[in-house]
Amino acid sequence: MIVPGKNENRFDRIVQTLSELAQGGSNAVGRTDVVLTPGAAETTVTDSLCTEGALVVFSPLTASAASAFPFLKSTARGAFVIGHPVSDAADRVLRYEIRRP
Numbered sequence: 001m002i003v004p005g006k007n008e009n010r011f012d013r014i015v016q017t018l019s020e021l022a023q024g025g026s027n028a029v030g031r032t033d034v035v036l037t038p039g040a041a042e043t044t045v046t047d048s049l050c051t052e053g054a055l056v057v058f059s060p061l062t063a064s065a066a067s068a069f070p071f072l073k074s075t076a077r078g079a080f081v082i083g084h085p086v087s088d089a090a091d092r093v094l095r096y097e098i099r100r101p
Contacts, residue, residue: 026097033061036084036092042073043082047098050080055099058082065092 004013037043050056054075060066064087073083084092 034082034094034096035090036065036068036070036082036087036094038088038090038092039086041083041086043084044079045082045096046079048078049098049100050075050078051100052076053101054080055101056080056082057097057099059095059097061093061095062091064089065094068092070094 002013002017004010004017008014034043034045052075056072056075058070058072060068060070068084068087068089070082070084070092073081075081080098082094
């Protein structure tokens with residue numbers, strides 16, 4: 001989705017953006033999948049969309065990731081931390097969305 005700039009004066013671009021938002025479009029979805037760090041109890045993800053107090057929603061892409069029950073441990077400007085059980089599994093893959101306050 002292309003977000004118009006603050007000085008956008010082309011009505012068609014503004015309408016297109018509103019239409020995409022109404023249909024569920026978002027620029028807040030992570031650009032890459034995240035693999036939970038094997039052998040660790042947390043995984044740090046760097047993402048410029050993240051801010052302190054953001055809500056990060058996970059969607060496990062593998063059964064191994066779903067059974068890890070990942071949770072949001074903390075958020076900060078430019079990064080967030082996912083808490084999870086320690087495991088040597090290397091196939092715990094998640095996708096995420098960031099909702100800023």
